[in-house]
Amino acid sequence: MTLSRKLWKHPTLVKVWKTAKAIPRGCVTTYGQLATAAGFPRAARLAGFALKNTPPGMKLPWHRVLNAQGRISLPPRSTASREQRRRLEAEGVVFLGGRVDLRRFGWRTRRDSPLLD
DNA sequence: AGGGTGACGGGCC
């Protein structure tokens, strides 16, 4: 939105958006996992940047991305954060004490969690 | 070219 349209074609960001689209309904992932799954390990901030600058109109489950503690990373009382929580709960994701249990609802990919599955 | 900034994360107290 606030940034230039040139960003919308940036290959790195495109990969992040594309990966985000694959997050299944009812699951959540973290910024770090999203970045890793997109091919950029240790670039969690990149994932946050990409989501923040998602091209208007692009259909993508941005609400399924939480921080590593299972919390919503948007400003606490903002309409955006409430919207995120509302959407997640509508998919059956449960919040306890403002947190989502990533072991229960976390999206598992082969690449970033070889220990599981 | 270099410094500041994020919807972040992991290591260390």
Next chain:
DNA sequence: GGGCCCGCCACCC
């Protein structure tokens, strides 16, 4: 568990 402190990638002056 909660702060701090860096490192991370890409963007912006």
